[in-house]
Amino acid sequence: MSIAKIGPHDLGGDDAGKVSPLSRDLQWWEKRIDALYRLLADDRRMILKVDELRAAIEALGDDVYARHDYYERWTLALRNLLVAKQVLDEAEIETRIAALKQNR
């Protein structure tokens, strides 16, 4: 392979091992993350595009990518994108997380 892989998503030609397809129902938060993305990308808001989400997922880095599953990657990438686009800031997100944890 003369061209280096550009990220952890660029898998063609790797040893795959045994492939186990997803065989569980989606969890509530996974559906919410999917819905959140669709709302951010819809014709009315147009805050981001699917290509930007893909690029943000690919930019998570090998280690983060490997340690998280599909919708966890979406979540991390959406967070990074929304901060980059100044829709939310880190402090706002952390404050909200802390509040939600307290009410649990």
Next chain:
Amino acid sequence: MTMAPKFKQGDPVQVCERDVTYHRRTPSYVQGRRGHIERFCGAFANPELLAQGRDGLPLINLYRVRFEQAELWTTAEVDADDDSVDVEIYEHWLRQCDEPF
């Protein structure tokens, strides 16, 4: 406004090799490899620009390119001479092959 397709069905093509780090839909395992145009798919917004939050214009022609397995893989487990892989590739990643293969 779209450009007329540069390639037609059956044309031999080679995928450009570009060591770039931006988002692109051309996987590294096909770069530098030769195949042929299986079909023209239409013109679409450029995903490399869309990924940067831009409008992706002008539209770029997209093709389905067919590669023989042996062109892509050198590993011993590839033994299917008659098997192939189709990958959809944008026109700006393709160049005409000078000689048939």
